[in-house]
Amino acid sequence: MAGLRTELETLLEGVRLGEIEPAHALELLAELPYRDLGFARVDVHRELRQGAPEAVLGEGKTPAQVAAIVTALLEGGAGSVLVTRASDERARAVWVARSLPEIRGIVVMVSAGTSDGPVLHEARIRAMLLGVEVVVHEDCGVAGLHRLAAVLPDLARADCVVVVAGMDAALASVVGGLVACPVIGVPTSVGYGSADGGRTALNAMLCSCAAGLAVVGIDDGFGAGTIAARIARASGTPA
Amino acid sequence: MAGLRTELETLLEGVRLGEIEPAHALELLAELPYRDLGFARVDVHRELRQGAPEAVLGEGKTPAQVAAIVTALLEGGAGSVLVTRASDERARAVWVARSLPEIRGIVVMVSAGTSDGPVLHEARIRAMLLGVEVVVHEDCGVAGLHRLAAVLPDLARADCVVVVAGMDAALASVVGGLVACPVIGVPTSVGYGSADGGRTALNAMLCSCAAGLAVVGIDDGFGAGTIAARIARASGTPA
Amino acid sequence: MAGLRTELETLLEGVRLGEIEPAHALELLAELPYRDLGFARVDVHRELRQGAPEAVLGEGKTPAQVAAIVTALLEGGAGSVLVTRASDERARAVWVARSLPEIRGIVVMVSAGTSDGPVLHEARIRAMLLGVEVVVHEDCGVAGLHRLAAVLPDLARADCVVVVAGMDAALASVVGGLVACPVIGVPTSVGYGSADGGRTALNAMLCSCAAGLAVVGIDDGFGAGTIAARIARASGTPA
Amino acid sequence: MAGLRTELETLLEGVRLGEIEPAHALELLAELPYRDLGFARVDVHRELRQGAPEAVLGEGKTPAQVAAIVTALLEGGAGSVLVTRASDERARAVWVARSLPEIRGIVVMVSAGTSDGPVLHEARIRAMLLGVEVVVHEDCGVAGLHRLAAVLPDLARADCVVVVAGMDAALASVVGGLVACPVIGVPTSVGYGSADGGRTALNAMLCSCAAGLAVVGIDDGFGAGTIAARIARASGTPA
Amino acid sequence: MAGLRTELETLLEGVRLGEIEPAHALELLAELPYRDLGFARVDVHRELRQGAPEAVLGEGKTPAQVAAIVTALLEGGAGSVLVTRASDERARAVWVARSLPEIRGIVVMVSAGTSDGPVLHEARIRAMLLGVEVVVHEDCGVAGLHRLAAVLPDLARADCVVVVAGMDAALASVVGGLVACPVIGVPTSVGYGSADGGRTALNAMLCSCAAGLAVVGIDDGFGAGTIAARIARASGTPA
Amino acid sequence: MAGLRTELETLLEGVRLGEIEPAHALELLAELPYRDLGFARVDVHRELRQGAPEAVLGEGKTPAQVAAIVTALLEGGAGSVLVTRASDERARAVWVARSLPEIRGIVVMVSAGTSDGPVLHEARIRAMLLGVEVVVHEDCGVAGLHRLAAVLPDLARADCVVVVAGMDAALASVVGGLVACPVIGVPTSVGYGSADGGRTALNAMLCSCAAGLAVVGIDDGFGAGTIAARIARASGTPA
Amino acid sequence: MAGLRTELETLLEGVRLGEIEPAHALELLAELPYRDLGFARVDVHRELRQGAPEAVLGEGKTPAQVAAIVTALLEGGAGSVLVTRASDERARAVWVARSLPEIRGIVVMVSAGTSDGPVLHEARIRAMLLGVEVVVHEDCGVAGLHRLAAVLPDLARADCVVVVAGMDAALASVVGGLVACPVIGVPTSVGYGSADGGRTALNAMLCSCAAGLAVVGIDDGFGAGTIAARIARASGTPA
Amino acid sequence: MAGLRTELETLLEGVRLGEIEPAHALELLAELPYRDLGFARVDVHRELRQGAPEAVLGEGKTPAQVAAIVTALLEGGAGSVLVTRASDERARAVWVARSLPEIRGIVVMVSAGTSDGPVLHEARIRAMLLGVEVVVHEDCGVAGLHRLAAVLPDLARADCVVVVAGMDAALASVVGGLVACPVIGVPTSVGYGSADGGRTALNAMLCSCAAGLAVVGIDDGFGAGTIAARIARASGTPA
Numbered sequence A, B, C, D, E, F, G, H: 001m002a003g004l005r006t007e008l009e010t011l012l013e014g015v016r017l018g019e020i021e022p023a024h025a026l027e028l029l030a031e032l033p034y035r036d037l038g039f040a041r042v043d044v045h046r047e048l049r050q051g052a053p054e055a056v057l058g059e060g061k062t063p064a065q066v067a068a069i070v071t072a073l074l075e076g077g078a079g080s081v082l083v084t085r086a087s088d089e090r091a092r093a094v095w096v097a098r099s100l101p102e103i104r105g106i107v108v109m110v111s112a113g114t115s116d117g118p119v120l121h122e123a124r125i126r127a128m129l130l131g132v133e134v135v136v137h138e139d140c141g142v143a144g145l146h147r148l149a150a151v152l153p154d155l156a157r158a159d160c161v162v163v164v165a166g167m168d169a170a171l172a173s174v175v176g177g178l179v180a181c182p183v184i185g186v187p188t189s190v191g192y193g194s195a196d197g198g199r200t201a202l203n204a205m206l207c208s209c210a211a212g213l214a215v216v217g218i219d220d221g222f223g224a225g226t227i228a229a230r231i232a233r234a235s236g237t238p239a
Helices: A002-016 A022-031 A046-050 A063-075 A114-130 A152-156 A170-176 A193-206 A221-235 B002-016 B022-031 B046-050 B063-075 B114-130 B152-156 B170-178 B193-206 B221-235 C002-016 C022-031 C046-050 C063-075 C114-130 C152-157 C170-176 C193-206 C221-235 D002-016 D022-031 D046-050 D063-075 D114-129 D152-156 D170-178 D193-206 D221-235 E002-016 E022-031 E046-050 E063-075 E114-130 E152-157 E170-178 E193-206 E221-235 F002-016 F022-031 F046-050 F063-075 F114-129 F152-156 F170-176 F193-206 F221-235 G002-016 G022-031 G046-050 G063-075 G114-130 G152-156 G170-178 G193-206 G221-235 H002-016 H022-031 H046-050 H063-075 H114-129 H152-156 H170-176 H193-206 H221-235
Strands: A055-057 A080-084 A094-097 A106-111 A133-137 A160-165 A183-187 A213-215 B055-057 B080-084 B094-097 B106-111 B133-137 B160-165 B183-187 B213-215 C055-057 C080-084 C094-097 C106-111 C133-137 C160-165 C183-187 C213-215 D055-057 D080-084 D094-097 D106-111 D133-137 D160-165 D183-187 D213-215 E055-057 E080-084 E094-097 E106-111 E133-137 E160-165 E183-187 E213-215 F055-057 F080-084 F094-097 F106-111 F133-137 F160-165 F183-187 F213-215 G055-057 G080-084 G094-097 G106-111 G133-137 G160-165 G183-187 G213-215 H055-057 H080-084 H094-097 H106-111 H133-137 H160-165 H183-187 H213-215
Touching: A055 A063, A063 A080, A080 A114, A080 A221, A094 A114, A106 A114, A106 A152, A106 A221, A114 A133, A114 A160, A114 A183, A114 A221, A160 A170, A160 A221, A170 A183, A170 A193, A170 A213, A170 B170, A183 A193, A183 A221, A193 A213, A193 B193, A193 C193, A193 G193, A213 H213, A213 H221, A221 H213, A221 H221, B055 B063, B063 B080, B080 B114, B080 B221, B094 B114, B106 B114, B106 B152, B106 B221, B114 B133, B114 B160, B114 B183, B114 B221, B152 B170, B160 B170, B160 B221, B170 B183, B170 B193, B170 B213, B183 B193, B183 B221, B193 B213, B193 D193, B193 H193, B213 C213, B213 C221, B221 C213, B221 C221, C055 C063, C063 C080, C080 C114, C080 C221, C094 C114, C106 C114, C106 C152, C106 C221, C114 C133, C114 C160, C114 C183, C114 C221, C160 C170, C160 C221, C170 C183, C170 C193, C170 C213, C170 D170, C183 C193, C183 C221, C193 C213, C193 D193, C193 E193, D055 D063, D063 D080, D080 D114, D080 D221, D094 D114, D106 D114, D106 D152, D106 D221, D114 D133, D114 D160, D114 D183, D114 D221, D152 D170, D160 D170, D160 D221, D170 D183, D170 D193, D170 D213, D183 D193, D183 D221, D193 D213, D193 F193, D213 E213, D213 E221, D221 E213, D221 E221, E055 E063, E063 E080, E080 E114, E080 E221, E094 E114, E106 E114, E106 E152, E106 E221, E114 E133, E114 E160, E114 E183, E114 E221, E152 E170, E160 E170, E160 E221, E170 E183, E170 E193, E170 E213, E170 F170, E183 E193, E183 E221, E193 E213, E193 F193, E193 G193, F055 F063, F063 F080, F080 F114, F080 F221, F094 F114, F106 F114, F106 F152, F106 F170, F106 F221, F114 F133, F114 F160, F114 F183, F114 F221, F160 F170, F160 F221, F170 F183, F170 F193, F170 F213, F183 F193, F183 F221, F193 F213, F193 H193, F213 G213, F213 G221, F221 G213, F221 G221, G055 G063, G063 G080, G080 G114, G080 G221, G094 G114, G106 G114, G106 G152, G106 G221, G114 G133, G114 G160, G114 G183, G114 G221, G152 G170, G160 G170, G160 G221, G170 G183, G170 G193, G170 G213, G170 H170, G183 G193, G183 G221, G193 G213, G193 H193, H055 H063, H063 H080, H080 H114, H080 H221, H094 H114, H106 H114, H106 H152, H106 H221, H114 H133, H114 H160, H114 H183, H114 H221, H160 H170, H160 H221, H170 H183, H170 H193, H170 H213, H183 H193, H183 H221, H193 H213
Parallel strands: A055 A080, A106 A133, A106 A160, A160 A183, A183 A213, B055 B080, B106 B133, B106 B160, B160 B183, B183 B213, C055 C080, C106 C133, C106 C160, C160 C183, C183 C213, D055 D080, D106 D133, D106 D160, D160 D183, D183 D213, E055 E080, E106 E133, E106 E160, E160 E183, E183 E213, F055 F080, F106 F133, F106 F160, F160 F183, F183 F213, G055 G080, G106 G133, G106 G160, G160 G183, G183 G213, H055 H080, H106 H133, H106 H160, H160 H183, H183 H213
Antiparallel strands: A080 A094, B080 B094, C080 C094, D080 D094, E080 E094, F080 F094, G080 G094, H080 H094
């Protein structure tokens, strides 16, 4: 925000001082903040503007297109680039990291079952690249509440908790009722039949009576990692 | 079952003995087990045949139609008659009981919230009329797990547990993970938006990973009371 | 239930006697009842606690993960282990049985069509491992009511009936109207177009007017076998 | 069909004979077969063209609009006019009959429950106005198969059977499996929750495995009466 | 119908005469009308009872199961056997015909587009096996109304019309407005996006304002062929 | 578009000339083009910027809020103001017109049935206020194709056609196949059951095979009137 | 329109002059405007009648069928033929162009992301074949509003704008709020989970509060190209 | 969290010291943290445990039930009590505040339209009771991007932004692309037709490509206020 506003003010100031022609200012406004690859307009300044390294959704793009975008971002000075929905299904995220932000704040991520793993790990990598400590606990489903007990000490020190769960997603409500920090739910498309490709988990999370819970899209580990890291970094202390 | 088979055998035996003409047997088969009110064919023998008193769905019938059906059932010798979906919303079930079966077995019914009350009570009345002890605990939602703790001793002695819950219905999974007896889930239409008129609760219960859980239709306290009572009576000891 | 409560009481008693430090008690509570494989927390005590051998959902797990979990369960003393949704489509369930419970109670399972076979057999194996006698009748759809007639004697002696049916699932209503014991419906994803992946069968079963019917998720033979066996064992006599 | 073709041939013949100017022929084609009331184009010739008296959907029209349309139809010579979805809920159909076709063929109409009454009666009135004998049996749901037994003799002499049923609509499959004549299913919006406003009944009928069954829209007694009467009149003998 | 009733009366008469023991009569009722292959109960008498040769849904069955069922039907005396949903996609129906009924009545089948072909041909084969003359017109979509004009003479002589159409299915309404005989609509799953796998076509047909139209399930050429042939045979004259 | 760009250029020019302080320019940009009523930010310049008079959606606003917004718009110099979804159901649109644009171009609006009237009239009023000639033909459903014939001459001279239709919306495909100008479809929520509140009509229009057809939201006469008028004004000749 | 009317008038005039027999006129009407390939009725006159070259939907047709149809169209004199949904996924459209109309009017097409490319290009090719200048801007999503800035000058000179966007389709609302010409939205099936195969984008566009926006079906670049070209050609000036 | 853990440790310590009997400890655990009103179990300690004052969902409860619960909470020492979904539709939230937490952090709330007001205000009141500064901007829809300009300075200083929007919810994506702090989206049920009761807005927000956005349920201002306040308080500085 600050970045965008600053650019705008700088531009206007340049115009006021006569250093920039108004017509040229319009051109600058239109051309500056991205690189045009024809099939893509790469936003090389987002890292500066929003404090988050650019990421590339691999799905629906050819490998050559992905490679060209990643190259443009690295040439634009990106500290790291994350490619999500890359082809190998169980490790769908691929990333390059040249420099990472100083770690600040703790995100605890819990999943209901082993099958939620790929989504949880996408969230984990995204949050890690944004500069937070990530603590992971897998397979904590509520059908055996005692399995959740070992997680309590970590939940107690979290700045933000991410719950990854499919099917009935009951874990989100149970965790949401136990902690006082913000909770981000990630519904997953695990399961068959009435799981309905993750819609049941999504709707169940959305009408959970646990306060302090917000939700991202089905299987959207990337989105969960992003907001969880922002929350944790803002409220957490440096490691 | 036994009843239907017996009637059929009796009829065939009468035919064999020459006491009943085949043509007449067909008529008897067609006419015997119900009373035809024109707009309704009242099944006055179901109580004998299935061990369950007849019940009347009030919705979609005029008061006069309901009254005529109830009268026919009582004249047919029904021990009790239950009218569901009667007009007053908070006490939708109305019933007449002349004689109840001896009590046998225990059903424990828990609800997630106060608003699930009407459905829970429909289940309670139905089960009571079928001859079981019913123990009720309302407002035990998982957002405060400690509220469920007081219910544990009763859960431990249940022959069947009924869980009445709307929205994310997480209570069904949590209870289903704690008990070893059969659990019947009743999704309710409580809530707005993503609760989707009870569909979210229904789907969440259907894909719960808790074993030993089966589900009836949305808001169908009547159905839950019926099957829970059958389970408890078969496995329970007389009071 | 009893198991969980007993452990808790034992722990508290140990604390009272000064044998266990409170801080250590918390650790025990968190660590005792499962084995942590990293990607999975294996619940090795469920068999004791709920009387049901552990089962493993194969879907969404690698073969290596499944093997590791099965090994952990057997090392934990499991009498049998059932893996559902294993890869071969027509015999999706795989199991190991070292010791089975004494047989008690009868479950009758009927299917509407030949294509419902895999789901019916998943239910059959699950119930068998839990210790009940299972009687199976396939292809009894209502379009030829006479095909159901031969099943009547077995229906009459069942402690619980399981109806496996897709498409319009009319068989559930017809069977539900004939028997006095609890009926568990399993909607299947058989059929195309308006069968809607099993949703039509599911909804049809849920709004059946047959009393005493409850339903599990689409194609969930495992869940049906579990609750049917629990019902039959509680009410049935030893074989 | 024949009517429309005849008009077109007559018009062309008139043009060939020089009796009608081509430009005028176009005008005639555009103006002839209806009366324009501004808000409605009343098709006063449909009775001649298709052998079915015009009907008026009351829903979404003001009483004045309905009255104007009915008047136009009667002035156009209609033998009868049927207004569906008129305001009084339990007798939604209103009709005027000046002359009815000679009766030909038999339609048997069965409903699953008392609440299906209004839809059944809309079908009955429509079929009656089209000139068939209609035999009605209400409340024949499959949960008590014996209630269907009395209907068997009438089913045996039907030229077409109409099954009116909501919720799981199992009656359609059962009846469809018993008869050899065409069966028209009418799903109704009776019931709550999983009945889903009639969609469950509709889908169940559509994927019934009973051969010889086709379906009209939810609650569309009018449509069922129309096609059933056409089928019965074509195949039936005069009364 | 007649068949079933006759068997029942014969059985009762035998019992009355002392020729059949009641207990044996029950056995006969249960065992007579099908052959039990274990995985299937083959209804070898349906052809006699309902006038329609048996058909086998290939989907969800192994080739060996299909072969066994076909063999049983032919051994049971079937005049023809139709296997639908066999593996080759563009000619999904396979059939064996030893003797066909005498042809009686005319069914005209029109499709909206070339892609509707496989469904139309399934309907055509089914109707042909049932003994009607079938006239086919493909690719008559309403976007070019003139393409429908050539079909008018055939529509005029039809005893029943089948309209096969996907996407918006407007052809069903247009044809339904032109003819006076019964019309059977078959929605197809042709198209992408908003065609929604045929649901749009299905719903559009169901709320068509054309009178005399009833609908079968999505892509259910078999069902359409069955009811259309029944209608045409009942009303048509021998060829 | 031009307007927005001009304002921006003017502002930058003022800054360049030193007439406007950059900080003040930002304030101007933020404050200029609307009036803040607290609960609403009234866009008083849209008429200049987009050539369309402002309109107010009455639904969800109190009468006082609507009145305040209309007043603000008139004080801002609006030539006309249209309030849609006002309370009286059959004439839902209310409007004030002080000056209307010169008429240019012809829009022909046809509806399938009388019940589509309110939506058609909302479209008509909107288009009229935008300055086009509007020709209306109601009740032209395809079940009587001849009713459409009279409309042909008007369709032939249209610059844009609007088709208002509910249920199966077949009229859109038929009209779309006849004309060469752009067609805008408006699905309506007319009908019950499978009409599904207008979704069937919407989906049917979206997968119509008629080229040159685009669609607005269900019952959105306002949107249809807007785009139709824009199309017609751009291509039409002055009246 | 004009074309169809002219043919009809010519035919009637021929009949009036005695040059054409009425019976023969009917045959001509039925046979003239298409070629019957058996599986397809090829509309060789549409180009004359509607000013749009014929196009062929490849999906659901065999290559041989497509080839035969294209040949028939070219033999019928088509200036160009476009085959959509051909097999290669990233360039799904294939076309033959012998003569193109004179260019007239400008369509600007913008997409939200790189993955929307194939749909955008289908629209581009279709519009180009219809004779308009097409200007394309890809990857202008609103998450970086500045990327849209460079497009403003082109938007300002458009006769029609096409917005191609999946997921939340916010670009359609933003563009719709900026321009004064008609906007055609094309929702795409890009994305996973809550994108719901394009339904979310479709619904979002349909309830956009931007005036002057109409929508085609999901991924229907062909339809968008068609209506956009019609709008632009009618309002635009020759190049 | 800390609270729950502390109570448990205190209890165990008391047991260790012999001050509390184990059996009594179990009773304490079950009875302590709520008051049982029969129809409700009031959680009087949640304020201590989670730092959030208790709130009561008015929907589905009688006024007497609401009053009893509020009284219990105040008697339990609550600093404030918020009742949501109270009867008056435009000011659905009612609250009592005796003491509020010290203000810490800033939440900026923007809505797309005036009709989103009630939901926005529920969020505002909830956040205010939790102790944050709330800045509100209503009616900032993207169809007039300039209306959003005035909000930029406030967005720049926010610790968390809440976007309240119905229909296409494009505002969430636009705002999400401008700010670097966490954004909470609240889809609203404003609008008709394709708005689909808020589902379109919900899905659009869930598949927004703006990073750092999470979503609560439809119309759930309460949930948004809760999580936004938690985020802002953790990261913000005291006022």
